[in-house]
């Protein structure tokens with residue numbers, strides 16, 4: 001059986017769907033089993049006291065473990081789980097001790113490697129396309145995007161592609177003992193992302209570039225935690241006018257990555 005934590009999340013839901021589609025025995029973990037709405041063949045467990053009996057492979061998303069992944073990784077190793085796929089990030093390479101995202105994921109990587117289980121540590125790079133869902137409210141209301149650093153570049157990833165690498169890690173031997181690093185297929189600015197939403201929507205969208213101060217207010221209102229706001233501003237400032245490196249995903253999933261336009265088409269209802 002394959003157990004997926006963070007199963008209702010952006011990435012987890014696609015992992016569960018892929019495992020279910022391919023006929024695997026899958027258990028999804030969520031805090032709210034009653035409303036998780038998985039297909040009936042998918043077993044569902046609450047996040048509290050996860051039962052690991054019969055589990056051969058586990059997917060760990062630290063978003064589902066605010067107190068850290070130590071306990072679940074140790075329990076998996078002790079329970080005879082054979083393989084662990086831990087969702088990491090390319091930013092583990094940032095040595096700055098104040099980069100909380102890097103610190104948390106380096107710790108995840110360390111304990112996964114030391115666990116004695118077979119392991120895969122996917123490292124998405126270039127940013128998640130999902131972050132631009134934060135624009136949905138203002139696009140819906142007034143066809144406007146308010147964001148800082150319009151010329152900052154990233155190589156945004158579709159969550160389906162992140163899930164596809166995790167799925168390969170869970171179900172094949174190809175990636176064992178690896179930290180596959182992959183980004184979206186193209187380097188594009190935030191201003192360009194707003195243009196692409198406008199093109200798919202078929203309506204003009206105005207991009208209003210915010211100062212750092214205004215961005216703090218807008219992101220705080222959108223629920224972004226203070227440490228993440230600081231990290232984002234620093235990151236965005238460093239990405240202005242500089243193409244983001246593209247790390248192809250094809251070696252890991254056998255097809256090119258989905259584009260930002262693909263992502264917008266999959267989520268266009270959120271912006272209407």
Ligand SMILES: NC(=O)c1ccc[n+]([C@@H]2O[C@H](COP(=O)([O-])OP(=O)(O)OC[C@H]3O[C@@H](n4cnc5c(N)ncnc54)[C@H](OP(=O)(O)O)[C@@H]3O)[C@@H](O)[C@H]2O)c1
Nearest residue numbers: 006008009010011012030031063064066087089124127128
């Ligand atoms: N954002 C980026 O640009 C980026 C870049 C590189 C890597 N990453 C990686 O991707 C991860 C995010 O993946 P994602 O977008 O799939 O995650 P997500 O959708 O934000 O969260 C996954 C699930 O975790 C559960 N969860 C959320 N908060 C929780 C809490 N306080 N306590 C317990 N459970 C909680 C929720 O499930 P229930 O409500 O059903 O319990 C949620 O559906 C990051 O943690 C990081 O590892 C992100």
